[in-house]
Amino acid sequence: QKEVEQNSGPLSVPEGAIASLNCTYSDRGSQSFFWYRQYSGKSPELIMFIYSNGDKEDGRFTAQLNKASQYVSLLIRDSQPSDSATYLCAVSLAGTASKLTFGTGTRLQVTL
Amino acid sequence: DAGVIQSPRHEVTEMGQEVTLRCKPISGHNSLFWYRQTMMRGLELLIYFNNNVPIDDSGMPEDRFSAKMPNASFSTLKIQPSEPRDSAVYFCASSLRRVGTDTQYFGPGTRLTVL
Numbered sequence: 001q002k003e004v005e006q007n008s009g010p011l012s013v014p015e016g017a018i019a020s021l022n023c024t025y026s027d028r029g030s031q032s033f034f035w036y037r038q039y040s041g042k043s044p045e046l047i048m049f050i051y052s053n054g055d056k057e058d059g060r061f062t063a064q065l066n067k068a069s070q071y072v073s074l075l076i077r078d079s080q081p082s083d084s085a086t087y088l089c090a091v092s093l094a095g096t097a098s099k100l101t102f103g104t105g106t107r108l109q110v111t112l
Numbered sequence: 113d114a115g116v117i118q119s120p121r122h123e124v125t126e127m128g129q130e131v132t133l134r135c136k137p138i139s140g141h142n143s144l145f146w147y148r149q150t151m152m153r154g155l156e157l158l159i160y161f162n163n164n165v166p167i168d169d170s171g172m173p174e175d176r177f178s179a180k181m182p183n184a185s186f187s188t189l190k191i192q193p194s195e196p197r198d199s200a201v202y203f204c205a206s207s208l209r210r211v212g213t214d215t216q217y218f219g220p221g222t223r224l225t226v227l
Contacts, residue, residue, distance in 0.1 A: 034215075042220075043203055043218040043219060043220050043221050044155070044203075044218050045218070046215055046216070046217070049215065088154075088155065098143050098145075098160060098162065098167070098207065098209055098214060099157065099160065099168060100145075100157065100216065101157070102154060102155040102156075102157075103154070104153075104154035104155075105154060105155075
């Protein structure tokens with residue numbers, strides 16, 4: 001079992017819709033959770049992070065964390081074609097605050 | 113402020129040759145990370161340093177790989193000898209580690225092709 005799992009996609013949503021990206025992790029001691037966006041041929045860039053159970057909102061983005069079920073999700077409201085990218089989920093495992101383990105990413109396509 | 117700087121951006125070399133990748137972290141950051149990204153395996157952590165000291169090198173694939181951080185503003189990742197399976201994009205990232213966790217900022221990457 002991979003430590004961080006994501007559906008590779010592609011996830012296709014129409015412009016203006018809500019995109020929902022999911023990530024599950026195996027280590028119950030995981031402390032911090034990150035979502036990175038990576039455009040083709042570019043480096044990952046941080047979108048947002050979440051530490052506590054519940055929701056965290058930042059503009060059109062909402063991260064949701066459920067530690068009991070060991071999943072974290074990212075919602076993108078009013079999806080735009082510029083949101084088309086690969087979204088990487090990263091988890092900071094117990095006792096290693098600096099060490100991130102990444103999922104393989106979900107490719108999102110926002111169609112006109 | 114300048115972000116993480118990596119050089120070269122592209123490297124093409126022949127099997128058996130030595131390859132050196134370079135990274136300059138964001139000024140003031142005290143942690144530095146080397147990652148490798150391939151289609152098959154995604155983004156993998158190779159090694160990370162805290163205050164110039166290697167903390168975890170468990171991701172380094174084999175003895176052909178080595179990394180150094182002689183000072184707070186420079187790090188190298190060396191592959192000797194290189195093999196075709198080393199072809200990948202290598203990213204360097206840096207962060208300011210503090211209590212709790214830290215945010216990593218990635219450089220533009222070096223695309224390595226070993227023929």
